[in-house]
Amino acid sequence: MKITDILSQETMILSLKATSKEAAIDEMIAKLADEGKINDVSLFKSEIMKREQESSTGIGDGIAMPHAKTKAVNTPTVVFAKSESGLDYDSLDGQPAHLFFMIAATDGANQTHLETLAALSRLLIHPDFVAKLRNAKTTQEVLDLFDQEQGAAEAEQGTTSQNNEAPFVVAVTACPTGIAHTYMAEDALKNKAKEMGVDIRVETNGSDGAKNKLTADEIERASGVIVAADKKVEMARFDGKHVLETPVSDGIRKPEELINKAIAQEAPVYHHSGEKDSEASDGKRVSIGSRIYKDLMNGISHMLPFVVGGGILLAFSFLLEQYFPHAKTLTDMLGAISGGQTGAFMFLIPILSGFIAMSIADRPGLMPGMVGGLLATTSNAGFLGGLLAGFLAGYVVLGLKVLFSKMPKTLEGLKPILIYPVLGLLITGGLMYLIFDPIFANINTFLVDQLQSLGTANAVILGTVLGGMMAIDMGGPFNKAAYTFAIGVFTTTGNTDGAFMAAVMAGGMVPPLAIAMATTIFKKKFTSDERQAGLTNYVLGLSFITEGAIPFAAADPLRVITSCVIGSAIAGGLTQFWHINVPAPHGGIFVVGLANHAILFLLAILIGTVISGLLYGFWKKEI
Secondary structure (H helix, E strand, C coil): CCHHHCCCHHHEECCCCCCCHHHHHHHHHHHHHHCCCECCHHHHHHHHHHHHHHCCCEEECCEECCEEEECCECCCEEEEEEEEEEECCCCCCCCCEEEEEEEEEECCCCHHHHHHHHHHHHHCCCHHHHHHHHHCCCHHHHHHHHHHHHHHHHHHCCCCCCCCCCCEEEEEEECCCCCCHHHHHHHHHHHHHHHHCCEEEEEEEECCEEECCCCHHHHHHCCCEEEEECCCCCCHHHCCCEEEEECHHHHHHCHHHHHHHHHHCCCCECCCCCCCCCCCCCCCCCCHHHHHHHHHHHHHHHHHHHHHHHHHHHHHHHHHHHHCCCCHHHHHHHHHHHCCCCCHHHHHHHHHHHHHHHHHHCHHHHHHHHHHHHHHHHCCCHHHHHHHHHHHHHHHHHHHHHHCCCCCHHHCCHHHHHHHHHHHHHHHHHHHHHHHHHHHHHHHHHHHHHHHCCCHHHHHHHHHHHHHHHHHCCCCHHHHHHHHHHHHHHHHCCCCHHHHHHHHHHHHHHHHHHHHHHHHHCHHHCCHHHHHHHHHHHHHHHCCCHHHHHHHHHHCHHHHHHHHHHHHHHHHHHHHHCCCCCCCCCCHHHHHHHCCCHHHHHHHHHHHHHHHHHHHHHHCCCC
8 A cells, every 4th residue: 555545635734824733733633524534533632642641743853743543533544734934843852843744543453554654654764755845835746755755665675685794783663552653763773774784673563563573583693672662562582681771762863872872782781570571661760759650550440340349239238228128138148249358348458459569569569469458458557558558568579579689590480489479478467467557547547537527617628629639630640549538438437438439429420421511502612523422421421430521621621621620629519518428439320329318419410510511611612
């Protein structure tokens, strides 16, 4: 397939009007929508912006390549746009961008389309070709340039020969979406190696999987390894080699520097631990806050199925006990499998602790983390004690790895089956039992007493804060912090647990419902695709799935987030003002019958939805 099969005159903008990065993205997305190439503008833009948050697609030298692979795309397409004056695109070299290639790939893009997109990316490495594009005056001239350049590139394939006397390096390139940067880095490294008289083999980890996979023999004889990647790649095979880990953008912009360092073996020797590869392969230090958040989210994500499944069944057992007292067998069964000493709720804190520890120290951290969490549960150290147990176990095992890193290789097998389990459990369990469980049990008791003695005014303030946090990032750190707090109270208190669950549930249901209401009432302010997505948000909102509002928030963050936070905060505050309890951690409309004041709970959600929906609707500009 030729590049011009996915790049047409209809999808070109030879005089881009935008003067900012987001405006340029919006203008190119509008072109895709006008030509019927995408079916959901909001979803497509949210995927484009998500990729920009990972790293700017302004690759430098005046080129930007925003791209996304999503079900919002009907047909694989490339939008070509030119800005004569250039604009600030947060490019990696700090220079204005003049040429733009917005790549829209379908979620199930076939092999031919992916190879064509890769070929497009490779052509943009050549400065002469880029200069010709900048000087092109007509859309037909652009198409002719691509046909000529692609033909020349295909004729050159396979002409390079291996020189056994030349230096030899291997490389892996990968970017999060695997569409553009992966292949641009590959071509930049190959071209520069050819200029330098260096033999090179480059493996690409694109959206169609690993291609040109490196062999064990090639890795063995290479002077060094370059891993230019922004996502996880297979690292165990490089054990004992000098491995230079760097962002994929460096493979595009600094190929000569990377090749020289690989030949000179300036990179450190990579030692694989025998466990899973790290997800961070960009060669940069991850901030402490980001590391802690990632570890915490790993624990919470594994705990949530126990929360949802166990919590809703436990709530139904309460409902049966209240309205059908004679169904004791069924009530007892639901209670046994969902709560108490044997059911799903018993696992909440151990699972949380275990998977926090596993995120930190890989598989050896799982067992001591889970046992530490179980000790926190049985000693009344509760949710806070479980959090500490997870981080404690993870870093204890990391310390053991460092301590025993110099063991003879013949004894390596003892680490995962003997040393880490025994010492990890002994140290973590001992510290929790002797020191931290008693401390956190007292702290937990104090917090419970304070929560149970909250006056109405203080409870309303806390409910307002929790409700508003659910809408700030709709599934991000603020949302998860509020939900985690409510779960912690839910598992450790008696009288107030359902109250704070009511606040976060109401706050989390408002954003998608408000979006749905706004798209229904203010139809002229939304496209047909947005109105269709708005209808979906009715179902998502009623189901307590806040993430349904994310595409709208990504497209118009100021208006959407501000409006939703106000309505969610009001809904959360009202649940506390009316002393509403919902003894279920999830379920939305399906567990409303369990609330002590079901009508008032629905009224709180309705009030918050109407306020947010009207604010957003009146505030949003006409199309």
